[in-house]
Amino acid sequence: MKQPIYVDNNATTKVDDKVLAEMLPYFSDYYGNPSSMHSFGGKIGYKIAEAREKIAALINASPKEILFTSCGTESDNTAIKAVLRSRSGKRHIITTRVEHPAIKNLCEELSGRGHRVTYVPVDSKGILDLDYLYDHITDDTAIVSVMWANNETGVIFPVEEIAGKLSERGITFHTDAVQAAGKIPIDVQKNQVDMLSMSGHKIHAPKGIGALYIKKGTRFSPFLIGGHQENGRRGGTENVGAIIGLGKACELAMEHLEDEAKKVGHLRDILETELLKAIPSSIINGNRENRLPTTTNISFKFVEGEAILLMLNEHGICASSGSACTTGSLEPSHVLRAMGVPYTAAHGSIRFSLSKYNTEEEIRYIIKKLPPIIERLRELSPFWQEQQMPT
């Protein structure tokens, strides 16, 4: 099978060959349980400690502050629920209107259980209304959770500034950094972030592994109750291979962070500039000034996203869309709607998310293939014709 042109890296990424090579022996040869008393299992504990150090290093944390989880969603759930449990009197949560479902649906569920949730709005560029956030803090506020970078638009939020403000007021701050970690520099020594979620499969480690940074001194209670693993903070036998993979992936991400950001950002810029040039009535969703270098979200007005994706698929191009039809619901992306992107554009939004594996040749191929697709679908669309008619 011909390899696809994969520009859907905010969904998941290819496991790096070096990561895979590092992991494999821990499935075949060294399959012991780190909790065992014999050295065959016990020595695996050292490898886990090594991985923990590498993950901590990526965000300049101490290894003790890193907790392994099964995914970003588990990290998010663990963080929010731990804070609510350990601050049992307080019932107010502040988050944003553009969070990933891991936070959004969790907060909706909690609001049905007697918690009060404030959703901070964004403007048309996806920039957070910070005054709104600060104005809604009350004595009852237990936790504020703001994602570091948005998964759909790549827009980066000023989490360090928010964390600083909240720390003055003694409120726990959590950030979902699943899309940011490994792509932009993060240094928890330089900010007041209390908890930070990460995920392996967004940075070329396998699926099924995540991490949660918990600042020393933060009150915590476990989400998964069981054995003494993770210092009693999460029960369950360690996912050894995946933990070692995540360690390696973090090491590689740290080593190449700047170069890759530059290279990928350059390709992303070519892609969006050329597409905007070639396709009329197309707009970028999200603040272009402060975005992940990997991501662009473009709306092609008067056409529908699923149709675009399926035609791209015919050319082996893998992307994603915020259109209603692709989300399985009848409503388009909550992120684009929160930004006030008009329906004319929201239904036709396509997200391209690049990785270190993309080449300029691939990007040029997309630039060549996409304009005729949009043109073809617009010819089919009754609204495009109306748009073209002189008024």
Added chain:
Amino acid sequence: MWEYTDKVKDHFMNPRNAGLIENADGIGEVGSLACGDALKLTFKTDENEKIIDAKFQTFGCASAIASSSALTEIIKGLTINEAAKITNDDIAQYLGELPKEKMHCSVMGRDALEKAIAYYRGVPYQKAEGEIVCECFGVTDLEIKRAITENSLTSVEDVTDFVKAGGGCGKCIEKIQNIIDVTQGKERPEKKKPVLMTNIQKIRLIEEILDQEIKPVLKKDGGNIELIDLDGDVIYVKLRGACANCKTSQVTIKNFIENKIQELVSPELIVKEAKSETTHIC
């Protein structure tokens, strides 16, 4: 990813009869940009009222485009009277099959055809008037009833798949369920007058109502309910399955259950959700 038949893919990748007929004899436009799909159907007839050409313009997903393309192929060569008998199921059948969630694409095709025929006949299009049930997608009770009867729909989810109603905020789900019940001619238990009952009698009656009236509705959405206790006039229930995690459970379901129980058992009863098992661990 949706599973489309080869025929759907073919009609999407190679749509037949795309475009607009100038000076068409029949024109039908349905849908909108906000809804996520829209179709403009035009056709031309000969002196024998036979459709000799049909074209479409569609904004929408692959199945919307394929359904429109199929519609034009189906009606070409038919007389107006024959075309008037085409149903949304004919369109779906023509394409082999549509994913259940995409059936509304075939309904959109049928609606456009009806509108175009009304235009041809010079009669104002009789959009099923009635009362708006789903505000998000502007769907009336008559449209819902029609979809239920023509396609033998049995659940709210089915109705959403076919006419979109209930697929937005979800406020109208109870109303849709009522329409399904009425349309299917479901016998409703006679209203029971408040009479003096012992607690045991009350509990029995409440359980009966829960089994017959409430559980079937909740089960359609993967949920369930259990009677925990009756304390004076307060009924404690526990929501299970999907309902337990549903954000609207507090309001919608409580109101729905309470109304039913007040109507059928006794008007002074109120429903409360029993406190969930303690999850407090420190």
